[in-house]
Amino acid sequence: MRAFSTDHKVIGLQYAFTSLAFLLLGFLLILMLRWHLAWPTAPLPLVGSLLGDTRAIDGILLPEFYNQIGAMHGTIMVFLAVVPLAVGAFGNYLVPLMIGANDMAFPRINAASYWTYLAGGLVMISGFFLPGGAAASGWTSYAPLSILASSGQTAWLLGLLLLIASSLFSSVNMIVTILQLRAPGLTLMRLPFFIWTQLITSFLLLLAFPALQAAAILQLMDRLAGTSFFLPSGLVVSGERLAATGGGSPILWQHLFWFLAHPEVYVLILPALGIVAEVVANITRKPLWGYRGMVSATLFMAVMSFLVWAHHMFLTGMGPTMSAFFQVTTMIISVPSVVIVSALLLSLYGGSIRFTVPGMFALAFLPMFGIGGLTGLPLGLAASDIPLHDTYYVVGHFHYVVAPGTLFALFAGIYYWFPKVTGREMNATLGRLHFWASLIGMNGIFLPMFIQGLAGLNRRLYDGGRSYEMFAHFDGSFRGQAWSAVFLAAGQLFFIANLVWSLTRGRRTSSNPWNATTLEWATTSPPPHDNFASTPVVHRGPYDYSVPGAASDFLLQNDR
Amino acid sequence: MNVPYTVDRRPDTGVTNVTMGVWLFLASEVMLFGALFSAYALLRVSAPAWPSGRDVLDLKMGGLNTAIILLSTALVWRASRMASTPGRPVIVSTLLAVAFLASKAFEYHDDVARGLVPSTNTFLAMYFTLTGLHVLHVVGGAIANIWLLAGVRRVDMRMTTGRARGIALYWMFVDIVWLVIFSLFYLS
Numbered sequence: 001m002r003a004f005s006t007d008h009k010v011i012g013l014q015y016a017f018t019s020l021a022f023l024l025l026g027f028l029l030i031l032m033l034r035w036h037l038a039w040p041t042a043p044l045p046l047v048g049s050l051l052g053d054t055r056a057i058d059g060i061l062l063p064e065f066y067n068q069i070g071a072m073h074g075t076i077m078v079f080l081a082v083v084p085l086a087v088g089a090f091g092n093y094l095v096p097l098m099i100g101a102n103d104m105a106f107p108r109i110n111a112a113s114y115w116t117y118l119a120g121g122l123v124m125i126s127g128f129f130l131p132g133g134a135a136a137s138g139w140t141s142y143a144p145l146s147i148l149a150s151s152g153q154t155a156w157l158l159g160l161l162l163l164i165a166s167s168l169f170s171s172v173n174m175i176v177t178i179l180q181l182r183a184p185g186l187t188l189m190r191l192p193f194f195i196w197t198q199l200i201t202s203f204l205l206l207l208a209f210p211a212l213q214a215a216a217i218l219q220l221m222d223r224l225a226g227t228s229f230f231l232p233s234g235l236v237v238s239g240e241r242l243a244a245t246g247g248g249s250p251i252l253w254q255h256l257f258w259f260l261a262h263p264e265v266y267v268l269i270l271p272a273l274g275i276v277a278e279v280v281a282n283i284t285r286k287p288l289w290g291y292r293g294m295v296s297a298t299l300f301m302a303v304m305s306f307l308v309w310a311h312h313m314f315l316t317g318m319g320p321t322m323s324a325f326f327q328v329t330t331m332i333i334s335v336p337s338v339v340i341v342s343a344l345l346l347s348l349y350g351g352s353i354r355f356t357v358p359g360m361f362a363l364a365f366l367p368m369f370g371i372g373g374l375t376g377l378p379l380g381l382a383a384s385d386i387p388l389h390d391t392y393y394v395v396g397h398f399h400y401v402v403a404p405g406t407l408f409a410l411f412a413g414i415y416y417w418f419p420k421v422t423g424r425e426m427n428a429t430l431g432r433l434h435f436w437a438s439l440i441g442m443n444g445i446f447l448p449m450f451i452q453g454l455a456g457l458n459r460r461l462y463d464g465g466r467s468y469e470m471f472a473h474f475d476g477s478f479r480g481q482a483w484s485a486v487f488l489a490a491g492q493l494f495f496i497a498n499l500v501w502s503l504t505r506g507r508r509t510s511s512n513p514w515n516a517t518t519l520e521w522a523t524t525s526p527p528p529h530d531n532f533a534s535t536p537v538v539h540r541g542p543y544d545y546s547v548p549g550a551a552s553d554f555l556l557q558n559d560r
Numbered sequence: 561m562n563v564p565y566t567v568d569r570r571p572d573t574g575v576t577n578v579t580m581g582v583w584l585f586l587a588s589e590v591m592l593f594g595a596l597f598s599a600y601a602l603l604r605v606s607a608p609a610w611p612s613g614r615d616v617l618d619l620k621m622g623g624l625n626t627a628i629i630l631l632s633t634a635l636v637w638r639a640s641r642m643a644s645t646p647g648r649p650v651i652v653s654t655l656l657a658v659a660f661l662a663s664k665a666f667e668y669h670d671d672v673a674r675g676l677v678p679s680t681n682t683f684l685a686m687y688f689t690l691t692g693l694h695v696l697h698v699v700g701g702a703i704a705n706i707w708l709l710a711g712v713r714r715v716d717m718r719m720t721t722g723r724a725r726g727i728a729l730y731w732m733f734v735d736i737v738w739l740v741i742f743s744l745f746y747l748s
Contacts, residue, residue: 105563105577172584180565180577206588214595221689226679229599247682252602256595 004115006107007529011114012093013421018118019085025125026076027492031485033069034445036061037464038482054133063462067136068128068152070460074139075156078264079163080121082402085410086271087205088117091174091198094417097520097527098192100183100536100558105176113169116162124159127152138460140261143230143253147222148237157220164213171202178202183519183558185538189295190557192518192542193288196295197274200302201267208263208306215256222248251316258309266305268402269369270298272409273340276362279412280344282516283359284351285553287543290343297336297343304333314382315389323382330380337373341366356514357431361412364439365405372400375450390460393453396446404442411438411495419513423525424506430498437491444484448477515554517544522556567718582726586733593737596693600686600744611683613748616676621667622746625660629698629738632656633731636705640724645712650705650724653731657702664695687745694741697734704730 005011035044043049043059055065092110096103104110127134132150135141146153178199182191191199218229226244230253233246281288288294310318310326318326344366353359375397378384388394411434418426452474457465464478465471512521523532536558544555564570565577573580604610635653639646671677671684678688704727712720 103563105565106581107563168585168588172581172588175584176577176580179573180570180575180580181563206584207591210588210592211595213592214599217596217689217693218599221678221685225685225688226677227685227689228679228682229603229685245679245681245685247603247607249603249606252599255602256599259595 004111006103006111008092008096008104008107008110009421009527011110012089012091014114015084015088015092015117018114018121019081019089022076022121023081023085024492026073026081027489029069029076030073031489032061033066033073034482034485036066038478040463040466064133064136066462067460068134071135071138071141071156072125072128075124075135077402078139078268079160080117080124082268082406082410083167083264084117086268086406087174087198087201088114088170090271090275090410090413090417091170091202093421094520095174095177095195095198096181097420097523097531098195098518099178099181099186100519100522100532100538101177101181102530102532104173105180106173109169109173113166113173116166116169120159120162120166122159123162124156127155127159130155140257141219141253142257143219143222143248143250144232144235146253147219147230148242154220154223157216157223160216161213161220164209164216167205167209171206174198174202175206183536183538186519186557189292190538190541192274193277193291193294194271194274194518196298197270197277200298201270204263204267204270204302204305208260208267211256212260215253215260218256219253251313254313254316255310258312259306262309262312263302263305265398265401266301268406269337270301272365272369272406273298273344275409275413275416276344276365278516278518279358279362279416280347281543281545282416282514283354283356283362284348285354285545286347286351287541287545288343289347289349290339291541291543294340294343297339301333301336301340304329304336308333308380311380311385314385327381331377334373334377334380341370341373356415357426357428357435358412358416360432360435361408361415364435365408365412368400368404368408368442372397372402372405375400387456388453390458391453392449392457392459395459396449396453399442399446399449403446404439408438411435414499416514417520418502418506419509420520420525420527422503422506423508424502425509425513426502426506427498430494430501434491434494434498437494438488441484441488441491445481445488448474448481452477512556515552517554517556518542519557522558567716567722576722578722578726582729586729589733593693593740596690597740597744600690603682603686607682611681613683613745616683617687617746618667618670619746621663622742625663625667626738626742628656628660628663629735632660633728633735636724636731637728640721640728645717645720646708646724647712650709654702654705654709657698657705660698661695661702664691664698683745690741691745694734694737697737701727701731701734 002010032044032047041060044056044061048056048059051065054062056062092104130151132152134152135149135156137146137149137153141153141156178195221227222229222231228245228248230250231242231244231246231248232250235242235244235246277288277294307329308326310322311330314323375393379388379394379397415426415431418424455471457471457474465474509525511523511525519536519538522536538557539560540555540557542557546553547555563577567576569576632653635649635656639649639653676684678685708720708723708727711723
């Protein structure tokens with residue numbers, strides 16, 4: 001296996017291991033922060049003394065480093081871990097196999113996309129070693145704070161521009177691959193739902209990311225060339241008038257940022273829904289309920305996701321007309337998500353469900369994503385959003401969507417497709433331990449956030465609100481969250497051990513151990529360099545499980 | 561390994577991989593410049609005063625650059641429609657792109673000499689950002705032209721034609737962006 005391979009499977013695995021490493025880094029950063037919030041005046045065990053005087057004194061996190069952790073955790077998780085894992089790893093490895101193609105349409109651009117992503121990630125992380133540390137203005141990098149921040153912010157912006165270039169390469173490649181390289185007979189309505197989600201996700205990345213690209217270029221100009229795109233006139237910093245021309249608008253940054261960042265939410269969730277749909281059909285041994293409805297809902301959701309961004313900005317004083325528009329679009333966009341989740345729930349009905357490890361992760365995804373989605377509705381209405389804005393309630397809401405939501409789906413996908421990638425099984429007992437530890441750990445961290453947020457606790461307080469008497473009783477819940485985080489970390493050791501052990505020692509399996517229907521199971525495990533011995537010809541839909549009169553309870557898409 | 565539809569059109573979509581890829585790339589570029597032009601509009605309408613472009617910038621230089629870049633694109637487009645190997649028109653087009661860059665460098669030098677820099681005011685901040693980004697696109701186009709010429713002997717004729725058509729589309733987009741920049745800054 002060459003490092004600079006253009007084989008989509010090698011690139012997919014490069015994405016997988018890199019993004020899992022970033023996932024671990026993002027998690028370890030926030031683990032320190034959770035411990036600090038539980039015991040703000042006590043030294044951090046084990047690592048506190050290793051951080052150095054610029055980050056912690058006597059083992060206690062400094063406020064400056066606390067801010068860096070907050071900003072970099074969000075950035076790493078969204079841009080370097082979850083999206084590259086969902087799109088870069090799963091998309092690259094599986095899309096050509098599932099559509100019966102030899103490779104992606106542009107193999108060299110595919111390799112360029114990975115290496116640009118890696119460079120972008122490293123540039124961003126390099127901020128930790130610059131004087132003043134890494135970016136510390138939140139993952140949203142709101143102006144003018146971000147423009148006045150230390151040089152870590154410049155590294156953040158340069159890294160982001162590289163990541164956007166990488167995303168552009170891979171989204172063009174993905175769309176062309178899906179539309180152009182489908183096997184004969186694989187019509188659009190015979191595509192597995194996972195492929196639909198990858199296709200639509202790529203369109204979102206293609207069309208939404210340029211807004212942030214523009215914003216990053218403008219912010220870079222503000223920081224390096226002395227322009228004032230996001231600096232208003234007469235800005236006073238630390239009691240002194242800032243020497244800048246002014247005339248810019250901090251709100252403009254927010255518009256450009258959220259024009260990307262709301263579609264980005266769907267980028268985070270759509271591939272997850274795709275994975276869950278594949279696994280649900282497999283464990284229920286039934287066709288998905290409402291496949292066509294799910295595809296239309298996804299398309300509608302993608303279009304609508306470009307019309308809701310300012311519901312993140314109700315506090316900017318946009319006025320009742322604008323606010324009414326974005327509240328209405330936000331309520332509308334909740335409908336297609338409910339359609340998809342309902343279709344998945346109805347797919348379970350009447351099935352004799354096989355509780356495999358991927359199946360358990362996929363089943364837990366449904367209620368967890370449900371909690372995440374439904375708690376978002378009050379945030380989409382200005383009246384309830386204004387008191388909840390910037391509290392832990394918001395943090396709880398989106399973590400339910402992304403952590404026990406998307407991450408559970410991604411874990412389901414790893415356990416489900418591991419036999420295809422390696423020809424070996426992952427250990428089921430370790431998998432179950434990983435599942436229960438993750439489910440309990442994550443709920444222990446995120447559930448208290450709703451209560452803290454409803455009480456008005458701001459999400460960014462360095463001491464967790466200890467200086468306010470009204471938040472004193474949250475001491476216990478912060479400690480519960482810290483221990484939950486440690487428990488969650490311990491649970492991930494089962495996963496890491498399982499992954500490493502199964503790579504070389506896992507039990508060998510057949511080419512189709514789950515008795516699944518889609519084309520990736522029609523070739524050997526692991527697939528050869530060109531994927532298929534001969535181009536498969538598709539004769540049927542993606543979920544022909546339990547077809548009456550068939551010899552087995554599943555038919556591959558290329559079975560006659 | 562052999563990727564299908566690199567030169568032949570796929571019957572049900574009616575395009576080659578390259579054509580579809582270029583259109584998708586341009587869609588992304590439209591969103592990039594769309595976001596920047598929206599930023600321009602928002603900052604301009606909220607500004608208490610906005611200078612007239614003709615007083616600040618040299619309309620003659622702008623006009624010259626417009627002529628150069630339109631001619632350059634026309635030549636690439638012509639090359640992409642030729643039955644024979646695209647050679648001479650692409651070479652001339654590349655030289656014109658270099659001429660555009662040279663004249664832009666001269667113009668920037670002159671601006672800075674007159675004390676007009678990005679931090680002077682929002683008009684100039686936008687001017688330098690947008691024209692700078694456009695310059696990068698011209699550099700990219702010139703590199704694409706050279707890549708096309710370098711590939712003429714190595715890939716077959718139909719592949720070269722497909723590449724030439726993609727590059728011609730890209731140059732047209734670069735022209736459209738320039739025309740918007742020209743009217744927003746030089747003619748306003």
